[in-house]
Amino acid sequence: MKxxxxxxxxxxxTITPAKAMDEIAAMGYHRDDIRCLAxxxxxxxxxxxxxxxxxxxxxxxxxxxxxxxxxxxCRVIAVKNAYxxxxxxxxxxxxxxxxxxxxxxxxxxxxxxxxxxxxxKSVEKALFFNGVPFKLPxxxxxxxxxxxxxxxxxxRRR
Numbered sequence: 001m002k003x004x005x006x007x008x009x010x011x012x013x014t015i016t017p018a019k020a021m022d023e024i025a026a027m028g029y030h031r032d033d034i035r036c037l038a039x040x041x042x043x044x045x046x047x048x049x050x051x052x053x054x055x056x057x058x059x060x061x062x063x064x065x066x067x068x069x070x071x072x073x074c075r076v077i078a079v080k081n082a083y084x085x086x087x088x089x090x091x092x093x094x095x096x097x098x099x100x101x102x103x104x105x106x107x108x109x110x111x112x113x114x115x116x117x118x119x120x121k122s123v124e125k126a127l128f129f130n131g132v133p134f135k136l137p138x139x140x141x142x143x144x145x146x147x148x149x150x151x152x153x154x155x156r157r158r
Contacts (some may be wrong), residue, residue: 052146
C-alpha cells in the first residue's frame, strides 16, 4: 500500500497532465475516456464543490459498469439525452477551468485503477444526477451535493 500511495503522489503532483494521461493509458484506459471524463466534470459540475465534481464523475464511471449503459466513458456521454451539452456545447480545452477538470479526471482514473475509494460514499452506487429533484419508479434518491441530486437505480424485477 505504501508503494501505491507513493505512486499516486508522484503521478498526481510531479508530472504534467499530458504525461499522467500517458501513464493512465499504459494502465489500460484510453486517453479519449480521460478527456471525456474531464468534459463531464467541466460541463456538469463547474462551480460545484469538490464532492459534487467527484459525484458527477462517479455517476459516469458507474454507468460504464452497468449493463444498461455503454462500457466506456465516451460512449456513456454520447448517449442521446444523457448529457445534453454533448452535442451542443464546445469545450474550451485551453481554459483554466478545463485544465482543472482534466487534472481531476486524471486523479480519478489513477485512483479507480488502483482500487482506491475516491467518491463520496453517498454516491457510490448512483447512476443518475440532476439539478432538479424528480421521481421515477426505478430510481431511489441517494443524496444532494451542491446543486446536484443523485439517484440509485433499482434492479429490474424479473
